[in-house]
Amino acid sequence: MKMTTVQFSEETYKKIKELVTHYPEGKQKSALIPVLHIVQAESDGWLDVPVMDHVAETLGILPVEVYEVASFYSMFNLNPVGKYVLEVCQTGPCMLSGSDKIINHIKEKLNIQAGETTPDGLFTLKPAECLGACGYAPMMQLGKTYRENLTIEKVDELLEELKKLA
Amino acid sequence: MGETRLLLKHANVPGIRHYDAYREHDGYKSVEKAFTMTPEQILEEVKTSGLRGRGGAGFPTGMKWSFLAKPEGVPRHLVVNADESEPGTFKDRYLMEFIPHLLIEGMIVSSYCLGSNASYIYIRGEYAWIAEILEEAIAEAKANGWLGKDIKGTGFDCEIYVQRGAGAYICGEETALLESLEGKRGNPRIKPPFPAVKGVWGRPTVVNNVESIAAVVPIIMMTGAEYAKIGVGRSTGTKLISACGNINKPGVYEIDMTQTVEEFIYSDEFCGGIPNGKRLKACIPGGSSVPILPANLLLTTAEGNPRYMNYESLADGGFATGTMMGSGGFIVLDEDQDVVYHTYTLARFYRHESCGQCSPCREGTGWMEKILKRIDEGQGKMSDIDLLWDIQRKIEGNTICPLGDAAAWPVAAAIRHFRDEFEWHVLNPDECLTRNYGLAGYADPLEIKEQA
Numbered sequence: 001m002k003m004t005t006v007q008f009s010e011e012t013y014k015k016i017k018e019l020v021t022h023y024p025e026g027k028q029k030s031a032l033i034p035v036l037h038i039v040q041a042e043s044d045g046w047l048d049v050p051v052m053d054h055v056a057e058t059l060g061i062l063p064v065e066v067y068e069v070a071s072f073y074s075m076f077n078l079n080p081v082g083k084y085v086l087e088v089c090q091t092g093p094c095m096l097s098g099s100d101k102i103i104n105h106i107k108e109k110l111n112i113q114a115g116e117t118t119p120d121g122l123f124t125l126k127p128a129e130c131l132g133a134c135g136y137a138p139m140m141q142l143g144k145t146y147r148e149n150l151t152i153e154k155v156d157e158l159l160e161e162l163k164k165l166a
Numbered sequence: 167m168g169e170t171r172l173l174l175k176h177a178n179v180p181g182i183r184h185y186d187a188y189r190e191h192d193g194y195k196s197v198e199k200a201f202t203m204t205p206e207q208i209l210e211e212v213k214t215s216g217l218r219g220r221g222g223a224g225f226p227t228g229m230k231w232s233f234l235a236k237p238e239g240v241p242r243h244l245v246v247n248a249d250e251s252e253p254g255t256f257k258d259r260y261l262m263e264f265i266p267h268l269l270i271e272g273m274i275v276s277s278y279c280l281g282s283n284a285s286y287i288y289i290r291g292e293y294a295w296i297a298e299i300l301e302e303a304i305a306e307a308k309a310n311g312w313l314g315k316d317i318k319g320t321g322f323d324c325e326i327y328v329q330r331g332a333g334a335y336i337c338g339e340e341t342a343l344l345e346s347l348e349g350k351r352g353n354p355r356i357k358p359p360f361p362a363v364k365g366v367w368g369r370p371t372v373v374n375n376v377e378s379i380a381a382v383v384p385i386i387m388m389t390g391a392e393y394a395k396i397g398v399g400r401s402t403g404t405k406l407i408s409a410c411g412n413i414n415k416p417g418v419y420e421i422d423m424t425q426t427v428e429e430f431i432y433s434d435e436f437c438g439g440i441p442n443g444k445r446l447k448a449c450i451p452g453g454s455s456v457p458i459l460p461a462n463l464l465l466t467t468a469e470g471n472p473r474y475m476n477y478e479s480l481a482d483g484g485f486a487t488g489t490m491m492g493s494g495g496f497i498v499l500d501e502d503q504d505v506v507y508h509t510y511t512l513a514r515f516y517r518h519e520s521c522g523q524c525s526p527c528r529e530g531t532g533w534m535e536k537i538l539k540r541i542d543e544g545q546g547k548m549s550d551i552d553l554l555w556d557i558q559r560k561i562e563g564n565t566i567c568p569l570g571d572a573a574a575w576p577v578a579a580a581i582r583h584f585r586d587e588f589e590w591h592v593l594n595p596d597e598c599l600t601r602n603y604g605l606a607g608y609a610d611p612l613e614i615k616e617q618a
Contacts, residue, residue: 022284022327024241027367032349033332037291065349072351073332074518075291091253091515092454092508093410093497129515130253130335130454131292134495135408135416144294 006054029061046077082117082124084162087141090127093134102138105152168435170422172384172404177264185306188267196386200275201320208279214390216402221375222493233362235370242370244282246379248289251335253454254495257406258376260418262296266303272379283323288343291332300328335519339567340373353523354567377406397423401476412500414438423476428465430475444500452492454512455572457579459489501605505587509580510538516573524565530557531573544595551588
């Protein structure tokens with residue numbers, strides 16, 4: 001295997017070392033999904049091939065074992081995304097509570113389609129399937145948090161707030 | 167009758183998320199009691215309680231535990247399924263977010279009974295902040311001697327680890343969950359062997375839902391026999407119901423399963439009725455996979471008896487006129503909702519979540535989504551309705567795991583009970599773009615009450 005050139009933070013290597021202790025000897029591959037979460041967060045929110053190759057090297061598994069997992073799970077992005085990924089749930093219960101209106105409003109307001117990123121690289125709209133917040137619909141996932149009981153006004157406020165933060 | 171709280175009894179106590187408040191409210195007493203019992207005695211209590219798996223399938227938990235293989239020298243594991251992803255279901259999230267220690271306590275008792283020295287909580291990746299809450303609770307439990315080596319001098323060792331998934335409904339299927347826990351794609355395994363014999367890393371494993379494991383705490387405290395007295399018939403104990411959709415009070419309710427569906431929807435103690443004086447059109451009472459019922463069949467069985475919020479009553483009439491308790495994800499549709507469009511959103515969900523292993527599911531879910539979309543958009547043909555029926559029938563029962571069935575049932579039930587709404591879309595291609603079919607013949611049988 002060729003040595004990869006990507007380096008993670010010291011903190012990440014430490015965390016990976018700790019994660020591996022959760023599983024039996026020789027089963028360090030079990031740490032793959034938690035590790036991908038960590039490295040995606042420190043790689044601008046997406047997983048480039050060299051990053052995945054370095055994960056494989058660090059865990060002592062084949063690169064293809066990383067690719068097949070990264071491409072299976074919807075939380076891993078294999079292409080660049082905006083600084084803020086707006087993951088608006090659109091499944092049945094959210095639809096009943098008006099999620100279509102929220103998605104359409106974001107599309108108009110940011111002038112992007114589902115899956116697209118604004119030209120300034122700030123926002124990506126990623127319609128999502130059921131996020132387990134059906135009683136607090138409509139809602140979106142934003143990073144590690146949920147924004148629930150959304151209204152058009154709340155979405156506008158949120159977008160303004162995020163623009164200021166950026 | 168209102169809520170019966172065994173699990174959520176202390177959910178509103180300030181600070182209950184943390185150890186001190188939890189311990190003050192009888193926290194970890196079931197562990198103390200369990201340590202005076204043998205694992206066999208604990209298993210007997212769980213069996214006697216009649217507890218049925220709270221994830222959706224309703225399989226008796228005690229029986230599942232009794233299947234666990236115990237070969238000499240091979241470690242065993244308990245894995246808690248917190249991959250709550252069934253549309254309409256958000257009960258486990260509530261429990262873990264507000265009383266995380268209840269799950270940890272139940273896991274210690276269960277791990278002791280099953281002989282698991284390393285137990286795992288597999289939580290859906292999107293619940294990132296809840297994973298942190300659980301990790302904090304585990305650290306507190308450990309600091310107070312409830313986890314680690316030789317717990318309270320019993321010689322029993324136990325560690326609990328939280329593992330986040332990364333967005334895949336299929337990982338709620340127990341063998342897919344185990345694959346995911348091993349760092350692989352969530353492709354369900356062919357059974358047998360069952361996880362009880364060959365689970366995670368080839369070791370005997372019990373996989374249980376969050377709510378099932380939390381219920382072990384009251385079962386040990388009150389005894390299985392007393393727990394079995396709550397509820398009705400084979401629906402013992404309490405069940406968490408997450409209610410959503412067109413209701414006044416969405417949220418998580420703990421019920422003893424003696425309420426009628428009508429009471430659950432209209433009583434102020436539960437859903438509080440339907441907003442804006444709208445009428446009930448339909449409901450999916452157990453998570454998106456279970457059959458949708460029109461109001462009349464939801465509130466009363468085909469024989470005209472009131473329908474109750476329990477496993478048997480909801481299933482009364484089979485799939486012809488009944489439905490299922492499922493995961494307790496209770497989704498209410500009012501008169502303004504379009505059953506065709508709603509079914510389309512569910513079909514899109516299942517197409518998105520199919521792992522792609524079995525052709526009937528991989529291909530069929532995509533076909534169903536496409537056909538439903540064109541019917542919804544006024545571009546369907548009459549024969550599309552029969553085609554949909556045919557596809558769902560060919561998916562059901564022909565896949566490795568139940569996702570195929572879960573994708574087929576909502577489509578089947580929608581056609582079974584709302585066929586005329588599908589036909590209306592086909593016959594009125596322009597009108598269906600501007601208005602919904604509405605209540606039509608599906609009015610609930612209740613008298614219209616004057617709105618205050």
